[in-house]
Amino acid sequence: MTKDRLYLYDTTLRDGQQTQGVQFSTGDKMEIAEALDALGVDYIEGGWPGANPTDSAFFEARPETRATFTAFGMTKRAGMSAENDDVLAAVLNAGTSAVCLVGKTHDFHVERALGITLPENVENIAKSVAHIVAQGREALFDAEHFFDGYKANPAYALECLRAAHDAGARWSVLCDTNGGTLPVEIGRIVSEVIAAGIPGAQLGIHTHNDTDNAIAGSLAAIDAGVRQVQGTLNGLGERCGNANLIALIPTLLLKEPYASLYETGVSMTALKGMTRTARLLDDILNRVPQKQSPYVGASAFAHKAGLHASAIIKDPSTYEHVDPSAVGNSRIVPMSNQAGQSNLRERLREMDVQVEKGNPALGRILDVVKARETEGYSYDTAQASFELLARRELGQLPDFFEVKRYKVTVERRKNKENRMVSLSEAVVVVKIGGEKRLSVSESMDETGSDRGPVNALAKALAKDLGPYQAAIDEMRLVDFKVRITQGGTEAVTRVIIDSEDAQGARWSTVGVSPNIVDASFEALLDAINWKLLRDRVQIPQRALAGE
């Protein structure tokens, strides 16, 4: 049996940006677009060119993708031609091969929100789509409020859809804009639309999660015949979010009847990147990943109930509906030290640390990791800190240097021009090879602006590490993430620092403390120690001889 092709349309960069508190930078958008392309979605909607400076800048700088890059906009306004609508022109000027225009299909919205006549709106749709097609672009029509519109006035909603279809739209996308339509109703209406003559192969579905049914609504639409699904990574989006592609894609690839009936652009190999992609987005947004997320959450394959855990050890299929490795996730079974140790050896081998089976250090490493995770540490991304921790237990970590003490001061007061300015200053005292070294640094950058206490501390620490100076000088701090792991006054800070060297190596380290300066300092120390370890820097003789 040949499978039907199902197209995946991602709108993380547009509808996803409507999430409260989410504001992507151009750099964020680049990174997300590349992750989406690696996953294998068919369309990447990049934003609305002309609507704001970030979106415009992103379209200028957008990466080359295998996926069809799509600009979003709206149908032309009444009272002007498609050619003369400057908002539409800005969308076309982005030069993407596909353009998706949102337009009204609900009579109430046409009259109430737009304040134009029903025929004017139909004409706006037809003319706008025809204009895009005439420019040689692929046209998509987002039928806003389609389901509510269809329930209120089916003839008019269909007329709007037909206008887009007849004008040459490759896809007409049925949007449940308010998120209130339940799956059964979506299925029924999609069937009626297809029966009315719009082919399912040219229909898409766009749902929202306001009743927690966005995925189910998408599946109901596919069952009824649509062949394009819109969604976002991690279900970002306006209000309660859009259909979560991270949860939907594994269902389409792994679960019946979908796995047998359809094929998508996502390969089984790319599917293994699903967990990593979900975490990448959380990293960009500096969000704590949701443990209970379907397929990719840290708890998605965690078996806590005693009855479950003991059966899982006999046969994982007893309490798992899919294999966690298929989506790049892993099983958590409390007290399964066997599995823990072999995973650990595998992970260490990837870092070129060979440990024989049964080495008692393996158990100690697992214990330390567990205790530290309870304190707020996280070694998912901070691989360099993890390696240092493991090598310490294995007796393979040299004492490159010792920090005796440090002191940081942040002062804010009026300057000579009577403006409030701040200045940070750090003093660090280290001992290398028995020799004490005292360094002091300010946090001022070239523009005279204060970069804060962590910056001052990093500079003081890196200023005079004597025999290690060459290795340190080429290090650069490239990213700095702060997360509060417990709320309120008990707040504990986790700092993750990404560093880079002249050879392009990049490594992440972690520090945890209720004091953010301490947490940062710990991560900085790990970053330096890892670099010295990797460069196999020699410790000066006096140090080896002891104090």
Add this chain to the structure above:
Amino acid sequence: MTKDRLYLYDTTLRDGQQTQGVQFSTGDKMEIAEALDALGVDYIEGGWPGANPTDSAFFEARPETRATFTAFGMTKRAGMSAENDDVLAAVLNAGTSAVCLVGKTHDFHVERALGITLPENVENIAKSVAHIVAQGREALFDAEHFFDGYKANPAYALECLRAAHDAGARWSVLCDTNGGTLPVEIGRIVSEVIAAGIPGAQLGIHTHNDTDNAIAGSLAAIDAGVRQVQGTLNGLGERCGNANLIALIPTLLLKEPYASLYETGVSMTALKGMTRTARLLDDILNRVPQKQSPYVGASAFAHKAGLHASAIIKDPSTYEHVDPSAVGNSRIVPMSNQAGQSNLRERLREMDVQVEKGNPALGRILDVVKARETEGYSYDTAQASFELLARRELGQLPDFFEVKRYKVTVERRKNKENRMVSLSEAVVVVKIGGEKRLSVSESMDETGSDRGPVNALAKALAKDLGPYQAAIDEMRLVDFKVRITQGGTEAVTRVIIDSEDAQGARWSTVGVSPNIVDASFEALLDAINWKLLRDRVQIPQRALAGE
């Protein structure tokens, strides 16, 4: 038309406790049981008496409830009578009027996990249920892995169900234990079970969210005829969680066809407590509430897109599927670079700030917001900072006090016991009513551990605000979020602080700076200023007279 009665069965205290990281105390369980009872669920499953000390203690101390209090356990073990099984006896000894027993219905599990014969398992079910009924209790049977079992061996799965039914079970609950069954399949199998002779009025549904379809699966089962639904508050539960009653109940009461077809024990008045109940559970678990939660999340009725926000002002039904007040939630039209003057006036009106149309301050406010968002500020959540900004432009913000300067020191060194310890100290100088006040604080908490420079600064600032002291003393910092808005050495820090007062008011403020201490200080100042503004605190006369 008379409505069918739909029964709600809550398992937050049992299956909900299987969530990774969740461990309820007896006190927590009491509080949750009372909230569930106030909501109007029909059954409260309290735990497994005898399985652990907390559950046993809770059953002894359990509150009086209108809901049927239910003890959970498992069917008797093979090779002993129901009367002689001590595990079952412990469950019965809890003395609840209803008892729910889980038992196997999937042949694979009977043979593989239990290691007994298929007929032995059927007998265990029948005898256990009969034993409960003989004791005058209401018996419920949780048919574990029912859907997987039915797919593998429909005759055997039905035989198990029939054994429970014929022995007098009031309810047989079809459990999708592994969470892998999709809604359409659930609907089909439920229909077949009813066609096979088990009445829908005695069937329940128990789903998990492993494919993000727990709610849709529950609805599909109701559509097919079951009349009991199991779930948990906020979707707690093993792995990805159970069906979320907080999202399901509003759909059953507010959405068609459910609102017309069914009645539950939840009144429209109790429904208004839904948002509060969801937050109560998060408070108990010390979790940050999920903003995008259907119906009850802080973003569930937040309208960020410019097109949406302007239409909402004309008519909320344009972009809302239900009225937020029906579930005790409220609408948010956040500020963002897409919002215009009419959104702004609406937003201000909700803060009791009346501004006439065309007031030039509106344009200035939008400009300031835009400029600040470019710097990294975000006013989506930091509503209090937004109000201060607006009032400043409108000339409605009193100068409560002025910070002349501050200084914070973080020092890390060896203590007397030769251990590395850190200590932070802050000095703040403020001027109130022409009077200078100097305060100093350390960051040490009761346990002697250093909470860092921001803590020291907050304490010093709040230590002596003279005439404002009463208002400040009842303020509490409840959450602290840090986000780096640009990567690398150019890192700019955004700090968002949530504060609370004795009346339960909660407000969020924002600060931005390359220096994290500065950013935090700015957010702290806003938090205090907003509190003084809200309390209409009078400025001492000397201040009004100027310096």
